[in-house]
Amino acid sequence: MSVRTAPVEIAFDTEEEKVVRVGATVRRPMAASSPSVHALLAHLEAVGFEGAPRVLGVDGRDREILTFVEGETAARPLPAWAVSDETLAALAVLLRRFHDAAESFVPPPGAVWEQGSQADESPELVGHCDVTPENVVFRPGPSGGPLPYALIDFDLARPTTRLFDVVTTLRHWAPIADPIDRDPLQRSMDIGPRLRLFCDAYGLAGRDRLRLLDTARTRLGRSYVATRTRALTLGGDWARRWAGGAGERIRRAGAWLDAHEDELRRHLVGSD
Template sequence: MVATVLHEIPLQGGDVTDGVVRVGDTVRRPVSASTPAVHALLRHLEAVGFAGAPRVVGSGVDGLGRQVLEYLPGSTGVRLESVRDDVLGRLGGLLREYHDATRGFPLRREGWEGGSNDDRAPEVVGHCDLTPGNVVFRAGVPYGMIDFDLARPTTRLFDVVTTLRHWAPLADPVDRHPLLRNVAVGRRVRVFCDAYGVPARERRRLVEVARVRFQRSYAVMRSRAAAGGNWAQMWAGGAGERIRRAVAWLDVHEDEIHAHLVP
């Protein structure tokens, strides 16, 4: 009997995770302090029937000490479909389904990755990094979420704002993907919030929370960059300047966004 040799195919590991590979129908990722909490979350999502996240395979760790997760087929990144309102609405619905699925999961657990957050009491376990690189498309539709390394207890609105940061996007046009450079951000924020079902009282806070998120993300990234590694590379590549430009852009367009959200 001839043993099957499974080749390792390097995958895009995002901004802060190296060494991510595909092996057959699985993804192998380096473990971190948050891995036990993330695996517990993913097992909970599987148990409640949420299909938009990878499953933990077997024990969750291979012989090389790497995480073993299900590979979600499809493509990631900003795509032609990303500018469409219906696609943005599907993403808003996906995030709502995910947040609802985390209900019942303990919000107090050792190992959650620290990061910027809302001042209000946590309501859900947010993904907190739902960038285009972490959303999986199939047949032109977003259906899956990957890379839960930055997941942590937070408010629904804070995770909504974090997602809109990349998908509306809440950013200076010079820093946007070319496909999203000239989109109507205020309308897209409303489309996403409508699909998610953000209530009126929270919509009134959205710009305020976005500003808090920018300020705290800047401080967190600067602190992590001081320790070196990939965070330092991101900082050296202009991450701080992009956040500062986003804050300035938000100041100019605050009334426009607010008008779309609160008629």
Template structure:
């Protein structure tokens, strides 16, 4: 008797389904490298990510299904709380510390994406949006528990991955483009809260705004080019105004740079 396949809808990923207690994902050129990363995370005891179980008869990746709740848009109140923000910062730090000892296999292929200048420090997740975080019930309510969808994982730096994450969770965005529950949030204060919970170094705090500015520019070019060449989810996001949102976010960052930098000063 066959087990029913339940489509799992994401922003970009196509053909991802749940089959019983597993998730099946189409293979990509970067899949072997991602599988090696997931095996490493399991080996070092990081239990907040799916486990790689092999491939099925159709050549699809088999991963464990992580039980919990993934917030959808419009975001619910639990996903924008200060407690959720600090929990996702600590989760990212745990992942980075676990990934820091990972050595990619020779000739590893990763997805192209926005990347920092200079040498990489580790392989980051590079897509820690609310849609890629599983929440579970705790004594404090629903809080981030695990990271999923490592398709965009690639060599990067801690700071670049932090910036990518606070982009969505602070968020670093024009209020007109934020989810309704995020529009009144003090993004500068939340950047500080995230960095404190993560334990970001003083040097990286000084570079955070400039790194975000670089990331916005590269993300705009990357998404535009992927929409043109790959189509699919990338084309849908671009047609839905992704380019305009990135441009507005960059302008918002310029206008709020001083407030963000002040929030990151010692003793502020």
């Protein structure tokens, strides 16, 4: 369990200490997409969605100022509470609440989103597009155990569809991955029932369940291209991920999906 508490001016990202906590705030350098992301976060606050940071402005070093969301994040290897069915269902509910809140957001004229992202056809909303275990803050739930409370790190947010954001989330949390690339406690999991559990908790429509696996295949292909592009153009952590085998992991996930498609589809659209 990784507790997100820290003293003043401690770095979250060791690369040039780009992201730091300053008291009750988080600071990171402004990017071209930051004003658009700030507009989204301001909208979420205005409509009463509590599961995201608040924008407080820009400091004298041209760093965005966001509220620090108190809670815990799941350190790797993921603990049992982070991969439980209860967590998966609660995450689906949190993502649905975020989507419902974001649906009424109108991006500002000339909005810019993170480079390297491929635009979706007929986007429905601005999605998070990076709901990884590192980007979910947990707080104690009704039973006392940690449950998803908030989403953080909206730097990859962009116009997309509900289904595409669902698939991106399931890629990490079901997970849609070859067992060799999953966290230890995920390796023996039966993924089909977990896909069904998430979709049920989210309330995903039947027509979208029919399209989920094809969308996952599209998402993997785009992820391969986007990761390679960011590695070549941005370098840094993206280049390290690529050198560390990110492309191979994406390819293995696609092959695993192809091999298990019929079984997964039965769980998604079959009757109880």
